[in-house]
Amino acid sequence: xxxxxxxxxxxxEIYSNEVSAxxxxxxxxxxxxxxxxxxxxxxxxxxCGSCGFTEWFVPERFLANVKETFxxxxx
Ligand SMILES: [Zn+2]
Numbered sequence: 001x002x003x004x005x006x007x008x009x010x011x012x013e014i015y016s017n018e019v020s021a022x023x024x025x026x027x028x029x030x031x032x033x034x035x036x037x038x039x040x041x042x043x044x045x046x047x048c049g050s051c052g053f054t055e056w057f058v059p060e061r062f063l064a065n066v067k068e069t070f071x072x073x074x075x
Contacts, residue, residue: 006048006050006051006053007053007055008048008051008053009048009050009051009053011048011049011050011051013048013049013050014046014047014048014049015046015047015048015049016044016045016046016047017044017045018042018043018044018045018059019042019043019045020041020042020043021041021042021043041062041065042059042062043056043057043058043059044056044057044058044059045057
């Protein structure tokens, strides 16, 4: 991540947190990141405090798992 500023408004007030990728809201988990060991899967969410622009990242420790589970797009 080289550019820490908001990509929408160039704001610098960014809030981030890790959130569960299989949200348990309402009991039916929406599987946003279907990887092995998906119970532990999390996203790192960055939200701009000025305009609300949101970015989702898969934390680095899950990337190997994603590579096993997802299809790599051709270059
Ligand atoms: Zn912004």
